[in-house]
Structures are given as C-alpha cells and as structure tokens.
Amino acid sequence: MASAATPVIRFSEVQVLFGKTRALDLEDLEIFPGERVFVLGHSGSGKTTLSKLIKGRLKPSTGFVRVLGQDPAAGNRRRRRRVQRQVAMIDQAFLLVPRMSVVGNVLTGSLSRVGTFSSLLGWYPAEEWRKAEEILEEVGLKGLGHRRVETLSGGQRQRAAIARALMQEAKVVVADEPTSSLDPELAEDVLDLLVECVARRGVTLLVNFHQPELARGYASRFLGLADGRVVYDGPPRGFTEAHGAKVYRSTRASGPPGEGGGGREDDFAPKLDTPAFGSGL
Amino acid sequence: MTLRRSWTLRLLAQACSWLVASLLVILALRGAEFDLGALVRSGPRFAEFFSRLVPPDGSVTTLVLRSTWETLMIAVGGTALATLIGLPMGFLAASNVVPPGLAHATKFFLGFLRSIPLIVVAILFVTAVGLGPFPGALAIAFHSIGMLGKFYAEEFETADKGIVEAVAGTGAGWLQTVRWGLFPQSVPQVVAFTVYRLEMNFRDAAVLGLVGAGGIGYYIQLYVRGFQYEKVAVLLLVIIVVVAILDQLTYWARRWVR
Numbered sequence: 001m002a003s004a005a006t007p008v009i010r011f012s013e014v015q016v017l018f019g020k021t022r023a024l025d026l027e028d029l030e031i032f033p034g035e036r037v038f039v040l041g042h043s044g045s046g047k048t049t050l051s052k053l054i055k056g057r058l059k060p061s062t063g064f065v066r067v068l069g070q071d072p073a074a075g076n077r078r079r080r081r082r083v084q085r086q087v088a089m090i091d092q093a094f095l096l097v098p099r100m101s102v103v104g105n106v107l108t109g110s111l112s113r114v115g116t117f118s119s120l121l122g123w124y125p126a127e128e129w130r131k132a133e134e135i136l137e138e139v140g141l142k143g144l145g146h147r148r149v150e151t152l153s154g155g156q157r158q159r160a161a162i163a164r165a166l167m168q169e170a171k172v173v174v175a176d177e178p179t180s181s182l183d184p185e186l187a188e189d190v191l192d193l194l195v196e197c198v199a200r201r202g203v204t205l206l207v208n209f210h211q212p213e214l215a216r217g218y219a220s221r222f223l224g225l226a227d228g229r230v231v232y233d234g235p236p237r238g239f240t241e242a243h244g245a246k247v248y249r250s251t252r253a254s255g256p257p258g259e260g261g262g263g264r265e266d267d268f269a270p271k272l273d274t275p276a277f278g279s280g281l
Numbered sequence: 282m283t284l285r286r287s288w289t290l291r292l293l294a295q296a297c298s299w300l301v302a303s304l305l306v307i308l309a310l311r312g313a314e315f316d317l318g319a320l321v322r323s324g325p326r327f328a329e330f331f332s333r334l335v336p337p338d339g340s341v342t343t344l345v346l347r348s349t350w351e352t353l354m355i356a357v358g359g360t361a362l363a364t365l366i367g368l369p370m371g372f373l374a375a376s377n378v379v380p381p382g383l384a385h386a387t388k389f390f391l392g393f394l395r396s397i398p399l400i401v402v403a404i405l406f407v408t409a410v411g412l413g414p415f416p417g418a419l420a421i422a423f424h425s426i427g428m429l430g431k432f433y434a435e436e437f438e439t440a441d442k443g444i445v446e447a448v449a450g451t452g453a454g455w456l457q458t459v460r461w462g463l464f465p466q467s468v469p470q471v472v473a474f475t476v477y478r479l480e481m482n483f484r485d486a487a488v489l490g491l492v493g494a495g496g497i498g499y500y501i502q503l504y505v506r507g508f509q510y511e512k513v514a515v516l517l518l519v520i521i522v523v524v525a526i527l528d529q530l531t532y533w534a535r536r537w538v539r
Contacts, residue, residue: 055450084450084452087450095443095444095447096447097461097465097466099465108448111451111452111457116457120460164451168451
C-alpha cells in the first residue's frame, strides 16, 4: 500500500481523445496522500474526464493511470471493483437512491464489506450500523436517518451524499462541483464539512470546482485546467489573477459551435463510457 | 419548403392515415361477420335473459361463495408464483442489468409465453396434472410470467443510470447493485403491474372452470347452459362485488408504495 512518499494517483503521458477532440492531455501528474486538490476550470476543460479516469470509468487513449499503484480500468470486474471502491465519488446531482431512507443510502457505502446474501436482505452487521450512525452525526444529519431522501433539502442531500462516500472508507474522495446546486451560504458549510471529514481520515481529496477565491481556504493544491491541459499546478497562494484568466477565459479555437465548449464533455462522454453496469460491471 | 406547404402535406398525410385505419376497421367488421340486424333482432332474447335473472336464487349462495373463494385463491396463488418467477426473468430481460444479447433472448422467450392463449395453457395443465384448482393456478402463473416479466424489464430499464452507477461505484457487487441501486427505483411500478395483473387474473380464473381447472367457471357453464338464470344472477353479483373489492385493494396498494 501507499506510503507517504508514493503517490496515491499517478497520471503518465495521459491523453484522452473523443473523436478528434482532445479532452485531456497531461504529462506527468502525481497526487500524494492527504492532499486536497481543487481542480479548477470551466465546463469542458477536462475536469470531469479527469475524475472519470480516476474512477476507472474511462480508459485513456494513450498513457496510463494508476490509483494506489493499480490501473482502475484494467482487469476483470472483480479486480476493477477492488480498485474502484478505494475511490468514493460525490456527484453534483448527489445520485442518492430515491424511495430509500437516509441511513439506507449511507449503509449502501458499506456494501463491499458486507456479505452478499445478508446485504440482499438488508441485514447489515452491528458494526456497520454503528459506523453509519456516527457518520450521520458527523455530517449533521443526526435524527434524520429514517427520513426518505426525497424529503430532504438540497443541503441535507449533499450531506447524505458525503455520508455515503465516507461510509465507503475509500482512500480517495472525488467531489464533482459539490456546491453547484446549493445556495452561496450553504456552499461554505458544505466545504467546511467535506474538508474536515476528509482531513480527520487523512484521505486524499479531489474537488472539481469553479470558484478559486472560495477554494483558497480549503485547498492544499490548485490544479488549473484549460482545454484539457494543465495551466497551473501549485499551492493556492501562487494562483494569481493571470492564472485565473487563463483558466476561465480560454476557449477552443476549433470544434463545434457553442462558446467555451460548455457541456462538451457531456456530449461526448456517454458514448465512450462503460455502459451502465450491465456489461461493464 | 414553405410553412404553408408543409402544413398542407401534414394534413394530407393525416387524411391518408385516417383512410387506411377506416379500411382496416371495415375489413375487421366483415371478418367478424358483423351484422347490426342480427343484434337488433336478438333484443327480445336479451330482455328475456335479464328478466329471468330476478329474483336471484339465494339457495346457491354458499356454493357460489365457496367456488368464488377458490377462484380468488387460484388468482392470488398464480399471481404470486408468476411474480416470484417474473422478477428474476425481468432482471434477465433488462438490457441495463445483463448483456443485451441475453436480455433480447429472455424478452423473446417471454414473448413466446405470452403468445400462448390462456385456455390452451389451462387445457394442457389439466391434461397433465388432472382436474382441479391446482392446474388452474399453474396455468394462470405460466400465462402471467410473460407479461409481468416484460413489464418488469421495461421498468428496470427506465431506472436512473447515474444512481445505479453511484451504487456500483461504492464497490457493491452486481446483485447488491441491482438490489439497492436499481430495484428501489422500480418498486412502485412493480407493485402497480403486479396488482393490476392480479385483477386480470381473477377474471381470467373465473372462466378456467370451463375446462375443468377449478373455481367458479364450472358453475358458470353449468347454470348458463342449463338456463338457470336466477342462479347465474347470484354468480354475477358475487363476481361484481369481488372485482370491486379487488379494485379498491389494489388502488390502496398502489397508493401505499408511491
């Protein structure tokens, strides 16, 4: 397993091509244990592609990706799952299971540790129940565990999604624009919570983010992406307005219409994605 | 193409489809030897039938209730068995759960089950298993699997892919992902289809007795063919009441799982 000196995540000469469009072009990129990396860039800059590579949902066109020394997209289903469970994803749409209680959703995070048969019946060990209740308290959802997720507010749903990710006990947590569907006042609360929970566990955090100013207080490292290339990589204090301009003003010279390629990744990604989990899982 | 031109073309296309549909209906009516005159001429016989329904003959009430109960049990047992087998079949026929090739094959098989008329299935089971309600329940189950499996599969296929992926992404296994990521999304529709099928199965089961597969159907043919209409009246009343009760129960069931 990774020691302090070996990177948790390693990209080497990675390129991702969607047709003729280069979505991502990295030389070498290493992320070390305990880092809090905020990936900055507008839609279509390659942020989502980056997290998909880490989760093993996408294979690079060239080069290789290593998570804890393993290729997350290689090997059979069982082996891929073992690597992938070390990466917990928090989607901006939360992706909680509807019609299920908050605690049911949180317990889902423990499925990889629970025996198949008992988990199909919904029978979780006492140990997992204890963890789930502790995590619910940690994220400020104590007393709401029995509520169905549809009855929660946006901020509460985000907390439930964080709780499920924590329950997974992964080595890496990837959050995709965790504040994009929240009010500005709630955004800081959620970032506080996310960073605290992650720091307490000493795991690595990657956050796809839009607001450099807000991120400064939380990040240990900024990664600025524009048109699939790294334009800034370093501590937040070195990130100047000039860098900001580079990250947020750039647009692709070529390619289909639509300024700045907003949503371009979404247009291309599904075709290359491993299909749902039917043949993929 | 100008706006007006495309508008006119659409009108023409619509007129054509109405024409084709009308022709098909006319063909069908001729095929069914539709004869309005015969319907009108049979009026008096209908009137006689209805007038002879009253007064209902209460002496058969116990008998009718007992055989209706048997019919209900055929429907419930058959539907339960069909659900038990239909659910796994539904998963095997959903292209987002299993590889598309297997899903297509299963769908084809379910279509084959659906295409055999219930009465044929019932005669088959009666021949094999013997007279009584048991072959009736088996026939109901066999026939329902085809429809339920197909409906379940289509419902599973509409499940939110992102949510399923999120659960799979926690490291959950295939069965765990189906159970805790996909299935919860489909529960309301699964219940709705199942109870709807139960209603249909009660009505189907009511005629199974005609081929010796138990329940109220035996008495339907006995009394109708024997012109004992005052006993038929009791049969009809009981069936109507049971259907109404089932209707209400299934409505509650659907509301409860929303």
